[in-house]
Amino acid sequence: MKKLTCLLFCGLNLMTQASNSEPLNIERIFASPALEGSSPRNLKISPDGKRVTFLQGKDTDYDRLDLWEYDLRTKTTQMLFDSDELSSGPEILSDEEKARRERMRLNGTGIVSYEWSKDGKALIFPLAGDLYYFKIGDKKALRLLDTPEFETDFKLSPNGNYVSYVRNQDLYIKHIKNGLETRLTHDGQGNIKNAMAEFVAQEEMSRMTGYWWSPDEKYIAYTQIDESPVQEVTRSEIYADSIKMITQRYPAAGTPNVLIKLAVMNVASQQTQWIDLGKDKDIYLNRVDWTATSEVLTYQLQPRNQQSLQLKAYAVHKGTQRTLLEEKSETWINLHDDLYFLADNKHFIWASERDGFKHLYLYKNDGELVKQLTKGQWVVNSIEAINESKQIVYFTGRVDLPTEAHLYSVSLKDEKIQRVSQRRGFHKISFGQDASVYIDNFSTINTPPQVSLHKADGEQLTWLSENAIDANHPLFAYQDHWVAPEISSFKTEDGTQLYYRLYKPADLSIKHPVIVYLYGGPHAQQVTNSWAGNRGLLFQHWVDKGYVVFTLDNRGSNYRGKAFEEPIYKKMGSIEVEDQISGVKFLRNLPYVDASRIGIHGHSYGGYMTLMSMFKAGDYFQAGVAGAPVTDWELYDTFYTERYMGNPKTDKDAYTASSVFPYAKDLTGDLLIYHGMADDNVLFTNSTKLYKHLQDLAIPFESMDYPGKKHSIHGKNTGIHLYKTITNFFDKHFAMK
Numbered sequence: 001m002k003k004l005t006c007l008l009f010c011g012l013n014l015m016t017q018a019s020n021s022e023p024l025n026i027e028r029i030f031a032s033p034a035l036e037g038s039s040p041r042n043l044k045i046s047p048d049g050k051r052v053t054f055l056q057g058k059d060t061d062y063d064r065l066d067l068w069e070y071d072l073r074t075k076t077t078q079m080l081f082d083s084d085e086l087s088s089g090p091e092i093l094s095d096e097e098k099a100r101r102e103r104m105r106l107n108g109t110g111i112v113s114y115e116w117s118k119d120g121k122a123l124i125f126p127l128a129g130d131l132y133y134f135k136i137g138d139k140k141a142l143r144l145l146d147t148p149e150f151e152t153d154f155k156l157s158p159n160g161n162y163v164s165y166v167r168n169q170d171l172y173i174k175h176i177k178n179g180l181e182t183r184l185t186h187d188g189q190g191n192i193k194n195a196m197a198e199f200v201a202q203e204e205m206s207r208m209t210g211y212w213w214s215p216d217e218k219y220i221a222y223t224q225i226d227e228s229p230v231q232e233v234t235r236s237e238i239y240a241d242s243i244k245m246i247t248q249r250y251p252a253a254g255t256p257n258v259l260i261k262l263a264v265m266n267v268a269s270q271q272t273q274w275i276d277l278g279k280d281k282d283i284y285l286n287r288v289d290w291t292a293t294s295e296v297l298t299y300q301l302q303p304r305n306q307q308s309l310q311l312k313a314y315a316v317h318k319g320t321q322r323t324l325l326e327e328k329s330e331t332w333i334n335l336h337d338d339l340y341f342l343a344d345n346k347h348f349i350w351a352s353e354r355d356g357f358k359h360l361y362l363y364k365n366d367g368e369l370v371k372q373l374t375k376g377q378w379v380v381n382s383i384e385a386i387n388e389s390k391q392i393v394y395f396t397g398r399v400d401l402p403t404e405a406h407l408y409s410v411s412l413k414d415e416k417i418q419r420v421s422q423r424r425g426f427h428k429i430s431f432g433q434d435a436s437v438y439i440d441n442f443s444t445i446n447t448p449p450q451v452s453l454h455k456a457d458g459e460q461l462t463w464l465s466e467n468a469i470d471a472n473h474p475l476f477a478y479q480d481h482w483v484a485p486e487i488s489s490f491k492t493e494d495g496t497q498l499y500y501r502l503y504k505p506a507d508l509s510i511k512h513p514v515i516v517y518l519y520g521g522p523h524a525q526q527v528t529n530s531w532a533g534n535r536g537l538l539f540q541h542w543v544d545k546g547y548v549v550f551t552l553d554n555r556g557s558n559y560r561g562k563a564f565e566e567p568i569y570k571k572m573g574s575i576e577v578e579d580q581i582s583g584v585k586f587l588r589n590l591p592y593v594d595a596s597r598i599g600i601h602g603h604s605y606g607g608y609m610t611l612m613s614m615f616k617a618g619d620y621f622q623a624g625v626a627g628a629p630v631t632d633w634e635l636y637d638t639f640y641t642e643r644y645m646g647n648p649k650t651d652k653d654a655y656t657a658s659s660v661f662p663y664a665k666d667l668t669g670d671l672l673i674y675h676g677m678a679d680d681n682v683l684f685t686n687s688t689k690l691y692k693h694l695q696d697l698a699i700p701f702e703s704m705d706y707p708g709k710k711h712s713i714h715g716k717n718t719g720i721h722l723y724k725t726i727t728n729f730f731d732k733h734f735a736m737k
Helices: 026-030 095-103 199-203 476-481 533-545 562-568 575-588 605-616 638-645 652-658 661-666 685-696 716-733
Strands: 002-007 041-045 051-057 064-071 076-081 122-127 130-135 142-145 151-156 162-167 170-175 181-183 192-194 211-213 219-226 232-238 243-249 259-266 272-275 283-290 296-303 308-315 320-328 339-341 347-352 359-364 369-372 380-387 392-397 406-411 417-419 426-431 437-443 450-455 460-465 486-491 497-503 512-517 548-552 593-603 623-627 670-676 702-706
Touching: 026 533, 026 716, 041 426, 041 437, 076 130, 095 151, 122 151, 130 151, 130 162, 151 211, 162 211, 170 219, 199 283, 199 638, 211 283, 219 283, 259 283, 283 339, 296 339, 347 380, 359 380, 380 426, 392 426, 406 426, 476 533, 497 533, 497 575, 512 533, 512 575, 533 548, 533 716, 548 575, 562 575, 575 593, 575 605, 593 605, 593 716, 605 623, 605 661, 605 670, 623 716, 638 652, 661 685, 670 685, 670 716, 685 702, 702 716
Parallel strands: 512 548, 512 593, 593 623, 623 670, 670 702
Antiparallel strands: 002 076, 041 051, 051 064, 064 076, 122 130, 130 142, 151 162, 162 170, 170 181, 192 219, 211 219, 219 259, 232 243, 259 272, 283 296, 296 308, 308 320, 339 347, 347 359, 359 369, 380 392, 392 406, 406 417, 426 437, 437 450, 450 460, 486 497, 497 548
């Protein structure tokens, strides 16, 4: 164990800078130390409230993560585990674990995750395919698993007696003290997978697991999926020196999903109860949660069209179940993780969009609504903590502005709402177990993340990482060139308020080209007063070169209420493009904008939006870079696509109108398309199909494809190459130096 006895995080990633007038280049964006400075990840207050733990990248490699702690009593920081000392060789992970991390958007190497025991006396963390257990006070971690097989989805049991994991499609537990391993399921093979989340559950529902311990450690609820109905897609994963033919069960829109079952197993006897999920087998199991006791398991079900959601409760000892509540919509029901059963065993809190905005509701455990806790034309982000003794719910939300996230409290007694966080910007919150203190990971568009510890009333106790941009900060050298963007809004011709972010070059006496960066799709938001990471640093590079950089959140995007999202229903690629055109009209009225040089760029849904804008609005966009785009929604997965577009078997015209292909013939501007050639999310077929179509139309375009890369196109050197490719493309077509 290495100790660091300095003030708090002591500027773990700092280096001395000579001046603050250097222009920012793309190589420096990806170099170490990270320009955002000290940026701890996965911050947690230990359950006993004695320490704060976090993951931190190395000075020499910000993507190589170690486990650290800050002792709240001694106010000192120390490294708990150096990932290189435990495993210095290359990390070999199973294909399942690689895919799971891709679904979680979890990048980096070393110790990438960890979990505390309920009593705060121990923690576990996976590393290089194995599992380590550390008891506080011990000198070293115990390697619990050292096997030739691959394990995934590690968990500590609630009382800390077992670790659990999935191996070869079956669920196992291991007793920590005596080392006894027990295989709980025995039929996992081929298309049958136990305790594992299916593809769409991971990618689209944010359900990354397929099993759940009961609070008393006596039971485990788990899923069993049968993938045999799902079509097999044979795709090529093209690497630099090889081509792998991958057979993947991919549920494209309109095709069958997995068959799913839900069971509860008694850990001691291994007796299993299978829960009746109903006659309709074409369903989605969205969430599974135990109540405060271990007597009742709840689960959430949706039909294939996702226009309703049922919260059901299963009584384990009786084998009976009932429906607690049902949500309905004419379009779709959004999922959330805001179901909390109170310790009084009489009530639970639930989030709903039934009044048009996501708000919190108090229910009795039998499903009777007590009252609505929050209301207004703003949305709740999520419940952060509940102090039952004080009858207070803490939540993050957008009460003040949709572009900022703050911590608020609401009283269970009188529904009075108070804002807890004070600084304007974006607050990511992590409470301790007793809801008395919280970690605030705060940032603005100009301020890299700062981490502080607070009392529940907002009073700051101490900095954990002040990360001030002083002369020792990596970002200090670039402050003279730093451009603070404008975040504001305008109204469209039909009166809809749209928020934008605008970076302006220093010299506004001349005309400048524009790069419109966008995502534009549902469940995402780009225009926020928060640190934008490497992408935001790229914007600084662009504006320093003389570009205006503009981003607009069109209708269909998140955190503005359901009515703001719903215009895309069965009409993807329509209202979003119209709103982006409104953005260009706004730009054309700015005296420093060159209306003849407006480019557009986005990735994933943003890539799709780039194509639709280039094809349908060529009078407004002269050049575009489309990254990993969906080109035909029938090629994308069931859950996401059918939620917004319906089923292609019954809504064929909607799918045709939302495909890029009917409009490709109208391309007049310059187009670059890039894609990861091993993408298992937005399949590479989306781009190759468009390549062929444009070639058949004799329409020239450019492409850049990345061998071996998945949807996120990770890798430092790859990132440098990609950013340079995009920048060089716009420079060339807009005659920039």
